[in-house]
Amino acid sequence: MRHVRVGPFDFAILSDPETDRELLADGDAGASDALRLTIKVRSDLPAPVRHETLVHEVLHCILSVTPYTAELSDVEEERLVRTLAPFLTELDFLAHYRDDE
């Protein structure tokens, strides 16, 4: 199982047919649970969509351990995450930049 590190926590990434069925039932591409340390991403979506969904859910997890979690309404948090996620997804160019050094 894949994991992603968010601050001091390792989140398990669940992405399989059973997860797909759960997310589809809720109409979601992804979901995160900061208490259970799980991030769910639909496995049946194109790779670029899966990547953006993972960044989106990681942002929710990051916010959950910051003071913003108490300050933002669910709608405000979703707006912030949807604003940042597409641009942060593109930052994987930094991995290539580091490889070139």
Ligand SMILES: [Zn+2]
């Ligand atoms: Zn969201």
